[in-house]
Amino acid sequence: MKYIRATFEIADDIQNVLHTAIETIYPKYYPKEVVEFFCRHHSKEHVLNGIASGNMGVLVYNDIIVGTGCFDDNHITGVYVLPAYQNQGCGSYIMNCLEKEISQTYDTVILDASLPAACLYEHRGYKTVGHGIYELENDVKLVYEIMEKKLKNN
Numbered sequence: 001m002k003y004i005r006a007t008f009e010i011a012d013d014i015q016n017v018l019h020t021a022i023e024t025i026y027p028k029y030y031p032k033e034v035v036e037f038f039c040r041h042h043s044k045e046h047v048l049n050g051i052a053s054g055n056m057g058v059l060v061y062n063d064i065i066v067g068t069g070c071f072d073d074n075h076i077t078g079v080y081v082l083p084a085y086q087n088q089g090c091g092s093y094i095m096n097c098l099e100k101e102i103s104q105t106y107d108t109v110i111l112d113a114s115l116p117a118a119c120l121y122e123h124r125g126y127k128t129v130g131h132g133i134y135e136l137e138n139d140v141k142l143v144y145e146i147m148e149k150k151l152k153n154n
């Protein structure tokens with residue numbers, strides 16, 4: 001496995017990872033309005049902006065892009081792994097890379113945790129510091145955990 005900086009040439013592959021993970025995993029936890037919201041949010045433009053920021057990376061395993069991660073300042077804005085590669089350490093590998101990069105500048109990292117990911121983050125030492133609610137159509141509410149972790153600067 002290797003985690004590398006994302007490039008514009010692989011934007012479609014990144015979007016595929018995002019949408020495949022969202023469309024496979026999220027329906028087990030959220031109503032369809034939430035799934036649709038996340039797919040709209042992770043548009044091609046969103047991916048291109050992440051790549052342009054220089055803060056988006058991809059996890060490559062056997063020449064296949066199996067996951068992606070992104071951050072903004074000390075805020076991890078997304079970690080997604082293809083369902084076939086979940087529970088194999090891929091998400092943890094991406095998190096290690098993101099935390100290491102963030103720790104070069106910041107003492108604390110924050111993230112907004114989806115319901116399926118909250119346990120992963122708790123096992124990594126994140127603590128819930130708040131709850132977020134985002135109102136969607138049809139009176140549907142997206143609920144998430146705001147989590148924080150103290151980092152040790154290297």
